[in-house]
Amino acid sequence: MNQLTDQQLLREYAEQRSEAAFAELVRRHVDLVYSAAVRTVGNVHQAEDVTQSAFIALAKESPRLVDRPVLSGWLYSTAQHLAAKVVRSEVRRRAREQEASVMNKLLSAESEGLWENIA
Secondary structure (H helix, E strand, O other): OOOOOHHHHHHHHHHHOOHHHHHHHHHHHHHHHHHHHHHHHOOHHHHHHHHHHHHHHHHHHHHHHOOOOOHHHHHHHHHHHHHHHHHHHHHHHHHHHHHHHHHHHHHHHHHHHHHHHHO
């Protein structure tokens, strides 16, 4: 397997679903994908998730990528795209949590005043 090119390995995986071929592709490119992910997300756990997602995308897109001359470029850009998506989602989640926290504080302050008026 080591002497085969990325295109040959990808073709073997796409046509025969060879786990050995896919494992070799992962072994060759996992460091590149992980480093691209960790630079973008800045969190090792999220970078691991992005790395896994990038290889899942490779598995799904393998028939379309068989004739691609440089697989590492596709993997790198896919990892960056997925990592950016994670960062955007995280920023949005934090904003929603912050907004919910402010709303809860306002509602609790209003309800305390309401109960004082009732008393």
